[in-house]
Amino acid sequence: MENVIILGTGCAGLTAAIYAARANLNPLLIEGKQPGGQLTTTSEVENFPGFPEGIDGFLLMDNLRKQATRFGARFENDIIESVDFSSPVKKLKGSKEYEAKTVIIATGASPRLLGIPGEQEMYGGKGVTTCATCDGAFYRDMEVIVVGGGDSATEEALFLTRFASKVTLLHRRDELRASKIMADRTIAHEKIEVKWSTVPEEVLADETGNMRAVRVKDLKTDETYEIDSKGFFIAIGHIPNTQPFAGVLKTDDDGYLVSDHPSGVLTNVEGVYLAGDCADHVYRQAITAAGMGCRASIEAERWLADNEAVFAEAALA
Structure with missing residues (x-):
């Protein structure tokens, strides 16, 4: 069973991975249909802090991936088709089945x-x-x-x-x-x-x-x-990549994941967090997605620390 499974490897997912890996949580990232997210199709990014001359979108995402890997993040090439969040142990099903104590959903959105x-x-x-x-x-x-x-x-x-x-x-x-x-x-x-x-x-x-x-x-x-x-x-809209979570997690009328918590990243299921464009139809920027990934990872780390006994009991059962 994984401590943290992160769905998506755009700015939100990779930033979450960096924070989780540095906290020794050994996160597993599941890459989905577009490893690296939408920025991999952008030839130049000029508005991401720290790059005064701009940076190629693919290179930026490759750098984030290398940074996450350096701290111990692992990657799996798979697409999650369904989830079961009804118990403390979260279950996810793609080409194979996964179990996790916490899940960070950073699956992004696809432009129409x-x-x-x-x-x-x-x-x-x-x-x-x-x-x-x-x-x-x-x-x-x-x-x-x-x-x-x-x-x-x-x-x-x-x-x-x-x-x-x-x-x-x-x-x-x-x-x-x-x-x-x-x-x-x-x-x-x-x-x-x-x-x-x-x-x-x-x-x-x-x-x-x-x-x-x-x-x-x-x-x-x-x-x-x-x-x-x-x-x-x-500019005819986006489609959030949230189909596997329909009926499980709270969404708005357009399918975007919704958080009612002040942090903006907690879902209606304990131990499940959201980040990036799958929950953001307003800003949809690399830097805001990265910020949400950071918040989601910190919240997951704190929740794990507070719920060690729950998973100890589940392991004994």
Whole structure:
């Protein structure tokens, strides 16, 4: 039986592992579908503290992994499909079964994508992105496109006006779904042009494989045309990777894990903690995920210290 099992190896999971390993808890990390998390697809990270010149996303995650390994963290390549948290010994099932005294869930979230041609080919460093806060500064004085109509899309569009020379917002309807104040700010902004009843059909590449334009379709006239742009920001939401915990842990209506504790990382099950994007639909930043991973690990360490007798009894039974 493991002291700590950590699900996920993004910033949240690896930071939790560093803290748990330094506390001699010998944590086991289960990597899931995308070892290293979303940052491994980012060519450059400029807003993570300690790297004044920026750092490649894959390299940052590799450094965190090496740091966790140095202190004794172990890794297993598996995907957890179901859990049983009904007893003090937590049971997890993937290709094999695991048991743990505590579990830290840092499974992240996956951005919703459009599924159009060219999207995957230019995703992560070639023009297509899902995070204006992460990548907006790379598009100074350039024209960019945002797709979406909710608060996320309007927030992305308004944020990008700090850098881009022009922001074109594509929305499939003839009015925004965002809150009125955000919609009004977006429509009124001199740098933003809203294309109503318009959907993207294909992301087009130049001779180097980087994005050069997006082909769009006017849903009212069926006209198709190209919009030249170097950056395409997809803001149609995220899907938290929390499906194995449905009905077991408390979630909100969108499936994000919820903590009612002031720490922000305790779940409704003792000994089970949350961290990172699987519980954060507001910030979704590497540094906030790392902070949650730190908190979750410290809480797990304290809980283990307070509950040694429980597991001693379980072992005897």
